[in-house]
Amino acid sequence: MIDKFTTKMRARADAVLLTLNTRLDRILVGWLLIAGVASVTRIVFTPSNVPVAPLSNFASYSLLVIAPFATTMLALRWFAISPLMGQPVTRMGWLSNWRNLTRKEATKHRLYGTGGIMVSLLLGMMLNVPVRALEYIGAMPPLPLVAPHWLSVLHFAMTLDVVLFTSLYMLAFVAGLRRMAFFPRLLASIWIADLAMQLATAKLVMAAGPLPAGVSTALQSLLEGNMQKTLVSMALWLPYLLLSTRVNVTYRHRIPA
Secondary structure: OHHHHHHHHHHHHHHHHHHHHHOHHHHHHHHHHHHHHHHHHHHHOOOOOOOEOHHHHHHHHHHHHHHHHHHHHHHHHHHHHHHHOOOOOOOOOOOOOEEEOOHHHHHHOOOOOOOOHHHHHHHHHHHHHHHHHHHHHHHOOOOEOOOOHHHHHHHHHHHHHHHHHHHHHHHHHHHHHOOOOOHHHHHHHHHHHHHHHHHHHHHHHHHOOOOOHHHHHHHHHHHHHHHHHHHHHHHHHHHHHHHOHHHHHHHHOEEEO
8 A cells, every 4th residue: 555655656757757858848938828817917907096107017027027037047057058067066974874886876776856845846946936935926016106215125125035036046047956065055045045135124114214014914924934935844843854864865966875
């Protein structure tokens, strides 16, 4: 029974991985369409008695749609040479004893590759992008033509957050998919930066002036939600990134001694 379940889950993971590798171009086109329609819809349904700032809103929504797409396309090009890139000079083997493998030995290991549970991590990073974008579209109305200072600062900070981290998570996604040696360190760095960004956003907006009570409560809830999701991701995946034999074989070319 357990063997059948394991075989079934492995087959599903392999199917998802095949889709990510062969249909990523279609997924990216779908992102452009869906994110573009969602952005236009958000502007269209702005109350007609509230004039919006055309240039600011065009820039923010364009970056929201294009930045993750452009980052992914560039990353696919940058990371196409992964077999030519070696391991980091400083190795992090302090949690256990490891035996280093040559590249040839690693690629022949039965756990080499981004299959198994790694597929869930890669898929989660990709799905984080539309989730984060939809949260931004839902929480941030188009910037009015005449806006109080705190709202301008809030709009800038939230736009920077969503554009930067949807792009960074797609960068990490491609690095993981292409088996780049620095992927685990890159993802851990993005998690830390994500937490720091939530704290920085809160301080920046609060320093811009007193916020309406409703806005302050909603902002606190949104930032705390982002931090909780990042902390949960770290708690779930950091031990896996450090200790998994698959991760160590694929990205660090080593096995437990």
